[in-house]
Amino acid sequence: MNPTLSSPPPRIVVLGSLNMDIVLRVPHAPDAGETLQGRSITNVPGGKGGNQAVGCARQGARVQLVGCVGDDAHGRALRDALAGDGIDTAAVRVVPDAPTGTALVMVDDAAQNRIVVIAGANAQLEIDEAALATQLAGAAFLVTQFETPLAQVGRALQVAQRSACKVMLNPSPMQPVDDAWWPLIDTLVVNEVEARMLAGLPADTPTEAAAAGQALRARGVARVVVTLGAQGAVAVDATGARHHGAPVVKAVDTTAAGDTFLGALAVALGSGNGFDAAVGLGIRAAALCVTQPGAQPSIPQRDAVLRHTS
Numbered sequence: 165m166n167p168t169l170s171s172p173p174p175r176i177v178v179l180g181s182l183n184m185d186i187v188l189r190v191p192h193a194p195d196a197g198e199t200l201q202g203r204s205i206t207n208v209p210g211g212k213g214g215n216q217a218v219g220c221a222r223q224g225a226r227v228q229l230v231g232c233v234g235d236d237a238h239g240r241a242l243r244d245a246l247a248g249d250g251i252d253t254a255a256v257r258v259v260p261d262a263p264t265g266t267a268l269v270m271v272d273d274a275a276q277n278r279i280v281v282i283a284g285a286n287a288q289l290e291i292d293e294a295a296l297a298t299q300l301a302g303a304a305f306l307v308t309q310f311e312t313p314l315a316q317v318g319r320a321l322q323v324a325q326r327s328a329c330k331v332m333l334n335p336s337p338m339q340p341v342d343d344a345w346w347p348l349i350d351t352l353v354v355n356e357v358e359a360r361m362l363a364g365l366p367a368d369t370p371t372e373a374a375a376a377g378q379a380l381r382a383r384g385v386a387r388v389v390v391t392l393g394a395q396g397a398v399a400v401d402a403t404g405a406r407h408h409g410a411p412v413v414k415a416v417d418t419t420a421a422g423d424t425f426l427g428a429l430a431v432a433l434g435s436g437n438g439f440d441a442a443v444g445l446g447i448r449a450a451a452l453c454v455t456q457p458g459a460q461p462s463i464p465q466r467d468a469v470l471r472h473t474s
């Protein structure tokens with residue numbers, strides 16, 4: 165059965181990074197000193213905060229985004245793209261003295277990626293605690309990741325606790341999690357690499373991921389999801405660990421798969437669906453995402469997910 169969308173839809177506050185992905189198609193990666201003719205250049209909206217906000221919005225949630233862009237063309241294009249998805253960008257601050265976050269993505273003919281990220285304006289994110297508390301009052305989730313300064317993420321988790329708002333944390337790119345944060349997290353979403361590094365246990369198979377997820381849950385988190393790429397995901401809560409397989413699809417680009425998963429998970433949980441049904445929706449949404457190239461353009465709409473995979 166398909167997870168339902170509540171009426172009114174859940175409100176979700178996403179705090180995180182906004183990047184313009186500049187995607188260069190090249191025959192091969194240039195060596196030091198080599199000059200190469202590339203095949204194409206495309207600007208694609210990305211950044212984990214923006215992607216997760218789009219993931220939530222395309223599943224039907226009301227989304228407010230907290231982040232920073234530079235006072236430049238990329239920043240304006242990102243805000244316009246997010247607004248086009250119905251996302252409230254009033255709390256996206258334009259900083260005067262840094263460029264919009266940028267990811268330079270080089271994709272060669274063997275589909276291998278080489279990526280350089282410049283944090284730019286994302287590094288200047290600073291929480292306005294009073295404004296964030298107002299946003300979080302009555303919201304289903306604060307969703308956040310580790311592409312913005314960790315000290316600010318920590319402050320946001322504290323504000324969420326004071327506002328009685330649940331936190332969904334995706335500790336990506338992986339950095340150690342402060343021990344004081346574990347009890348502040350409702351739902352932790354990690355891939356196999358993050359699970360292994362945080363738990364100190366292997367997490368490559370569903371059985372291993374279940375053990376790693378249980379070790380992470382024991383630190384004080386209510387629920388853990390370990391995503392396993394084409395192997396789907398493992399859901400861990402107080403009742404145990406369950407593996408959910410992924411549909412077999414022709415994967416062309418896994419960029420934003422984890423962000424798509426997380427958006428669908430947050431909206432389904434925020435609508436009052438059970439954990440396993442929510443993980444199932446995340447897997448179905450992410451499976452469609454990997455069949456399309458790019459970050460935000462590849463994140464599917466809710467009706468496409470329900471139509472293609474029910």
Ligand code: ADP
Pocket residue numbers: 355356390391392393394395396397410411412413415418420421422423425446447448450451454
């Ligand atoms: P991340 O992109 O954060 O590293 P994963 O690679 O684990 O995370 O992917 C997140 C989710 O995307 C997986 O749990 C799965 O549901 C889906 N997914 C990723 N790769 C594939 C694939 N090749 N086929 C089907 N689903 C996939």
